[in-house]
Amino acid sequence: DTAVSQTPKYLVTQMGNDKSIKCEQNLGHDTMYWYKQDSKKFLKIMFSYNNKELIINETVPNRFSPKSPDKAHLNLHINSLELGDSAVYFCASSQDGDSLLHGYTFGSGTRLTVV
Amino acid sequence: AQSVAQPEDQVNVAEGNPLTVKCTYSVSGNPYLFWYVQYPNRGLQFLLKYITGDNLVKGSYGFEAEFNKSQTSFHLKKPSALVSDSALYFCAAYWGDSWGKLQFGAGTQVVVTP
Numbered sequence: 582d583t584a585v586s587q588t589p590k591y592l593v594t595q596m597g598n599d600k601s602i603k604c605e606q607n608l609g610h611d612t613m614y615w616y617k618q619d620s621k622k623f624l625k626i627m628f629s630y631n632n633k634e635l636i637i638n639e640t641v642p643n644r645f646s647p648k649s650p651d652k653a654h655l656n657l658h659i660n661s662l663e664l665g666d667s668a669v670y671f672c673a674s675s676q677d678g679d680s681l682l683h684g685y686t687f688g689s690g691t692r693l694t695v696v
Numbered sequence: 697a698q699s700v701a702q703p704e705d706q707v708n709v710a711e712g713n714p715l716t717v718k719c720t721y722s723v724s725g726n727p728y729l730f731w732y733v734q735y736p737n738r739g740l741q742f743l744l745k746y747i748t749g750d751n752l753v754k755g756s757y758g759f760e761a762e763f764n765k766s767q768t769s770f771h772l773k774k775p776s777a778l779v780s781d782s783a784l785y786f787c788a789a790y791w792g793d794s795w796g797k798l799q800f801g802a803g804t805q806v807v808v809t810p
Contacts, residue, residue, distance in 0.1 A: 585739075612795075612796050614796065621802075622734075622784060622802070622803045623800075623802055623803070624786065624800040624803075625800075626797055626798070629795065629796050629797065631795065631796070636795045636796065637794065637795065637796070637797055671739060671740070673740075675796055678795050678796030679792075679795055679796070680792070681728060681790045681792075681796055681798070682728070682747060683745075684728075684730050684732075684742055684745055684788075684798070685740075685742075685798060686742070687732075687739035687740040687741070688739050689738055689739040690737075690738070690739050692737075
């Protein structure tokens, strides 16, 4: 009955590899997000989708490609991983992206380590 | 530019003492304001929000926050801190001009000592 679930929780991979992180929410929310939390714990938005449509693309390298097959899922694919991609990636969802009266519900995060 | 500031990297407080975590936001419109807490190796959990109305809002785990428009602040408070309140706290704001985009502060680490 987890509201926003991300898989995997931990991901260790070598430079140059391609990897995906999956996110699913069962809250019936219309909008989903990807945030990156760097080593200093700073949170920065990467993407948002509303009903499968890309809304925000926050100057993220082209190596990052989000995909939303339906409004309950938002996956993140990363090509040619670099050391600087090491971070914790959080998925979140919101009931109402345009008014955000209820804020976000976050997943538990995926810790990506590139070696 | 719109921004959220948390001026303290860390707040240390003894258990049982009052806890305050500061947050200010840039002057531009009337943002919605939120507080989230992050425990180690966990996602962010919602604590409380201010949308409109009473300047004092109450939230989860005994936390409250006071909205002050003249000082553009939204400080988080707890009258009596617990060791279990030790965590990373984030203030966030939504200005409504970029669909759903929450702007987060840098976070404040709270350490409550027994």
